[in-house]
Amino acid sequence: MSAVELAHETLRALLDAGIRDYVLSPGSRNTPLSLELAAAERAGVLRLHVRIDERSASFLALGLAKAGGVPAAVVTTSGTAVANLHPAVVEASTSHTPIVVISANRPLGLLGTGANQTIDQVGMFGSATRAAVHLDDQRPGDWAVLLKEAVTELTSASGGAGPVQIDLGFTAPLVPDAPWRLHELADPQHEGNPREQLPELVDVALPPRTVVVVAECGAALAASSIESATAAGFPVHVEASSALGWANEECLRSGAFLLSSALLSRWRPEHLVIVGRPTLGRAIPALATESDIDVTVVHDQGNLADAFQTGHAARLASAVSFTGPVDPEFAAVWRRADLAAATVIDEESARRFDAGAAAHQVADTYPGLLVVASSNPIRDLDTRAARRARRVLLNRGAAGIDGMVSTAIGAALAHQREHNEPVTALLGDLAFLHDSNGLLIAASEPRPDLSIVVINNDGGAIFASLEQGASAYADDFERVFGTPLGVDIAALCAASGTPHVRCRDRESLRAALAGTTRGIRVIEVQVSRDHERERRADFARRVIAAADATHA
Template identity: 30%
Template sequence: MLENEPQNIAFNWSTVFVRSLFEEGLEHVVISPGSRSTALTLAFSAHSGFKKHISIDERSAAFMALGLGKSTGKPAVLVCTSGSALANYFPAVIEASQSGVPIIILSADRPPHYRGIGSSQTIDQLKIFGNYPVFFHEIGEPDFKGRSRKRLELAAAQAVQESVGKAGVAHLNFAFSKPFEPDPKFLRQVEFENEKRSRRPSPKYSQETGSIKMGEIFWSDLISAEKPLIIVGPTSSSDHLDFITPLARVLDAPILAEPGSQIPSSRHTIQGFDGFLKNTDNWPELNADLILRFGQQPVSKALNLFLDKKSEVMQISFMNPAHWIDGSLSSHKQITLNAPLDIPEVTGAADKGWLKKWKKTEKDFKNFREENLHPSTPITDGYVFSKISDTLPKRSFTMLSNSFSVRDMSLFGEFDGKEIYVNRGTAGIDGITSTAMGLSLATDKPGILMTGDIAFLHDSNALLMAKEINQPLVIVILNNGGGTIFRMLPVFRFKSKYMKFFETPQNVKIAALCRAHNIDHTLVSRPEQIVSTLETLVERKGVHVMECITGADESMEQRHTLWNFKTNAN
């Protein structure tokens, strides 16, 4: 039989594994070309049940897989060759592990006898990512004797179920000896067999969960609060937080939901808190007697300081079992949730003016913000965020870069109830554009990426994958000439050192970079261009770059103005 011929063993071994992944319900694979991974690559290419994406840069590939998993809740598969190729996945592995996004890595490797003797493209790949993955397995060389095939199939099921169940990365290492390429007849045979079994099966496992029931003492503490407050940081698909709004209704509590929290809009959600909580003079009117925390550690510096200074207030952190979160070390109780919270028939005792106080503060801050946001030349970062957030199409997603972008959306934008994604596991600027491309592929809807010039340049190899994108994806670059986020830090005082070592001004011609990748580029330098440009680009399929030239000094001055807002919520 063809599958037993020596030339076909590596490909047949890979085919068995790929079919097992398909049986587990996986759909996307991101492949980076390489020789040692030939058998795995051909096995995926021969299976029409997988959507294949090709990226020559493993770092970009990994962040694209992150975006795919962030949206779908199912792991995308990564395939790479041996050596340093695998090491380039590390930043995305850390981000996925810290933010609870499933990914499956299939790394090709040289056989063990090549290790430690200076063989080309050979490194120690065993547990290369340390403790970050939730599952690791050394597959070993192809071997169809005894129970080896059964173990191979089980490894596929383990990888998927551990990655999904524990919301993280699974890494499987495959050792291959030559030949990697099968007999052409066998390749065609496998393709024919795969077509006959290409109907997607139901997953062998279930992600359905029940609900968590808490006791009377717990609910007694909650409903007795006169000034309850709910805080929701960025969340992942493995969180079960659909009960947040019903809980807020029961307690009559304000919800401070950050960009990336995916909390729906309601009368309880409060915007602008990143602005009005920055001024501690506003705190006395907004003093809570119970704080319930969900999701990841908040992005907002003002909100984190608020939590830290309210350490005497009862704070309860509700956490995903795989990811304990309490970066401010201010929680009094920690409760893990692997299912939604069951809310009994209870009624809260909140002060009738409590929610009104927050809504009044929100309204006053928005009025103050509107008075201080006006068209100008140069444009400010805040003005761009204000106009873009007002123009976002209803059926679309938004990806926010780290540094100022995620903070500016909270300070200047209207994001309540909108589909917004962030990479806050490690909060780095690496892989932001690649993540947005993964989201575009997974959501199959128009998308807008808000990013800074440094973050965009840091991930410029993502532009090589633009050809994969079919839906409109508008990359809005806030080009203020460097990393101005550091202006928030005390080091800004050291002007002679600051510009060279921290802000790192750049003069890259982004338009030329886009032309080199055959990507549409539009320059925006006047305030009246913002809305019309976005409305035009978001209707066009494919990747488009909208470069907004903004003033760094003017933008910082505007932020400081809003941070000094004083409420009259009496």
């Protein structure tokens, strides 16, 4: 058999599994796949995206899979090209996003011989992949079994959906002697593999003084938990996550602050429900370990053996219904405190134009999809944005800032196939610079209509609010945490031909967001991080004080 035939049969198996998006980084050893993919796209059976940077390519595949709701694949050559995929594979694993890593390789017998570009790459992602298989082009009898194993584990692994690696050992020749096989790929219109079925609906009766927290989880679980909990009258905090897509105005607006306020002592909940996986602060995990509060954790991806150190496993469900007689006085006190705190939040956003105010303004434009980077952007969304339905996409599985430009582009491409809606990404300057290679897109490649809003405060502002931002560490802070780079973002955008506009105040940002987006554009919002720690601490104190004054 040949390398060309192995590439052909691999692609056929993935098309049979319903995978239509393939991101390719050019190389020599993956030549058989590159030619197959190009021919298959001409035949109209798949969508091909080409990127020169493997890390950007992998995050593009991640964004396509997250927003599209179906697996996507990334294809690389051998050697360090494969290692560049590791951050996206980790995020895909922890966020239960099914992507296929197709890594070209040399025959395994060349390992340790000094052969060029040969490393031990089979299974190099460790436990981050649900399966890692190697197919040798000289052993066709193994192909069907190994491909079936990988495709099955992609969506039906016991730990939940996630990435798989298909490593292909190619021997020369790497090109066909004639294009006689390429036209045979046809679209099988397959629906893909069914996911492992969780219990469809779990009924949970809650005691009268219960607070419900809804965080990162699947659509059905988020929608059912928010709807049933708010309908019953329980205080509900929806953390800034994909769950915001099902939030409503009955949800707490200032939950991120209330969970650190005096309400926890004066009107203490007797029960805490955590739906999904909260990631934005320490208050929720800390509350879950309090000995006098019962905790229920509901999740739809994998069984957490010791959910948030409560000593209990999470209850697995794809949807949940919360019922129970709510203590009306308890609920009313939490509601009054929330309204008072929300007033201060809105006043702050109107009074001072800073990173938080910019995040508030971006969220209130209601894009069809909002992609948000980790660090301060997602925290500002959590503390400033009203709880109204909006589709939000994050890389909070591993909470990294890498790959965000490419993730946003992939998400926008997938979203706009089904919806004629604007897509906006909200990034800090370091997240933007970390994946600026994502803007390097050939003119022949598809581009979405995407506005990338970059909150540029020239450095790592989030560290100012953490322990290392204390005055005791001021002498070293700028160099090892703040890391001001002074990059001219306009010039960087010009280098890739990306339209750029700079905003320095509320009015210019509002005007830029109101503009029509054609292709990818960057909206740079320049704000200062001078006295960042003091400003954020003062803001939190005033919000919490307003809440506490309602029940003093």
